[in-house]
Amino acid sequence: MANALTALADPTRRRIFEMVADRPCAVGEIAAELPVTRPAVSQHLKVLRLAGLVREQRRGTRHIYRLDPAGLDDVRAYFDAFSERSLTSFKEAVEHSVIGDRDDNEEEEEES
Amino acid sequence: MANALTALADPTRRRIFEMVADRPCAVGEIAAELPVTRPAVSQHLKVLRLAGLVREQRRGTRHIYRLDPAGLDDVRAYFDAFSERSLTSFKEAVEHSVIGDRDDNEEEEEES
DNA sequence: ACTAACTGTAAGTTAACACTAACGCTACGC
DNA sequence: GCGTAGCGTTAGTGTTAACTTACAGTTAGT
Numbered sequence A, B: 001m002a003n004a005l006t007a008l009a010d011p012t013r014r015r016i017f018e019m020v021a022d023r024p025c026a027v028g029e030i031a032a033e034l035p036v037t038r039p040a041v042s043q044h045l046k047v048l049r050l051a052g053l054v055r056e057q058r059r060g061t062r063h064i065y066r067l068d069p070a071g072l073d074d075v076r077a078y079f080d081a082f083s084e085r086s087l088t089s090f091k092e093a094v095e096h097s098v099i100g101d102r103d104d105n106e107e108e109e110e111e112s
Numbered sequence C: 001a002c003t004a005a006c007t008g009t010a011a012g013t014t015a016a017c018a019c020t021a022a023c024g025c026t027a028c029g030c
Numbered sequence D: 001g002c003g004t005a006g007c008g009t010t011a012g013t014g015t016t017a018a019c020t021t022a023c024a025g026t027t028a029g030t
Helices: A002-007 A011-022 A027-032 A038-050 A069-095 B002-007 B011-022 B027-032 B038-050 B069-096
Strands: A054-059 A062-067 B054-059 B062-067
Touching: A002 A038, A002 A069, A002 B011, A011 A027, A011 A038, A011 A062, A011 B002, A011 B069, A027 A038, A027 A062, A038 A054, A038 A062, A069 B011, A069 B069, B002 B038, B002 B069, B011 B027, B011 B038, B011 B062, B027 B038, B027 B062, B038 B054, B038 B062
Parallel strands: none
Antiparallel strands: A054 A062, B054 B062
8 A cells, every 4th residue: 555655646657547547548548648658658557556556457469457446445445544533533632622722824835 | 635645655754644643743753753853854744734634733832733634535535536436437347348358467466 | 470569678867855964943941 | 131942944965766768578460
């Protein structure tokens, strides 16, 4: 799962993952829609595959890649655990009134 | 949300995020438990904060960081969308029997 | 067998980034 | 006031990694 997050960190690799998640794709197909060469896509797919996010299926000379639901579920479970933890810690915080008694600082931010 | 994934790619930053998610922490506390210097932790926290994953709250000279549930929810929503999509595409695949008619290749892998 | 189609791999380059050391800043205690 | 505690920031460095080019391998068609 650790590798899955590093794999999805790169924007290009994330676009590849999204394409493959939408529908099974061959390497050439993906490269045709991205501003990188085909070998680059091949390397990215290897990373995604080793991370357990993608599965390969050879059809003649074409290598078809599709989403691996298992890897995706691992990532989801990782973040779901944080959500549960944040709920309980929020409950405790309210009970002990640790939060809400002062929180005054804003600054640069981004992405809604 | 894009920045959130790149933020969580680094192992050190991920450990910091996990610590802060578990309970609110000051910068020095975090640095004490990690094999990096305090400025490094400070830089990592800035990245996490700009990614919307963490919130800052100044208590005197101490800067307390805690999880930002909103940023976490964004990440969860991102992956949840893929899960839904993979379910529908799996349904279509079964109906058209696109999968299950040949898939024979194994190789090196890792992480169960 | 030869060619074409499709892909993976190796080597090398360049930009990004995680880190440390040094410095500057703000809040609290004396 | 002065000193201390706790952080953030800057500049500089070393390493990682994403990319391209060139090459090698496998499959299908003639």
